[in-house]
Amino acid sequence: MPGDPEEPWLDEDAGRLVRPYTVSEGRTRPSADLDLLTLVLATGVRPGGYLGPEHSQVLGLCGGPVSVAEIAATVHLPATVTKVVLSDLVDCGAVTTRGPVHLQGPATNDRELLEAVLDGLRRRL
Template sequence: MTESQDGAWLDDEAGRLVRPYTVSNGRTRSTVHFDLLSLVMATGTRPKTYLGPDCDLVLDLCGARPISVAEVAAHLHLPATVTKVLLSDLVGHNALTTQAPRPIEAASPTDRKILEEVLHGLRKRL
């Protein structure tokens, strides 16, 4: 699909002109396990076959820095399940790498230091 044909998928006023699950060919399960906090990054390799304008947008988003699956879904205005299918397609074509989120140390919900940092952050925003 040429760049001029990509515009047929989107309309400035109406938004997306195809249903979200059309983007993933009706698939709802990805072949790669992603957490919403998993990070994805472009490898610099482009798929040999054209996967659609949404995959091009994903590669552009993931090219500069690692980005979470949730952020990609938000940028594309797609459900997370559809986004995960697109990402798994790109991982399968070696165009993306993925990194599982690092586990955080379990902290007590009443840890004074954490509560003070939250309070400090809230004061800065108000």
């Protein structure tokens, strides 16, 4: 086990010493609607109460806009567990999220976009 309590509990031979379901306290569903491409950004609000070392580690990564997928890869946790940790941070106001632009949907009356799509389809056919 490492001497620094801020480092994740890893053993080079055995791998992670704390199971992912322990990090998320057995929860498998995040309370916030998060996609792998959702961008996360710290708000500067400090979470009230103890959340855990993974929460601190994730919060430290959110200094600039970063995707859920990048956070999961950096902290070596499954995406579902990372989403639960991020949901905790969203719930206490420590981070804010913004969904991917393609999920926010185009304006319903964006004629230029619709004409460009139609033009592209005509060229392919």
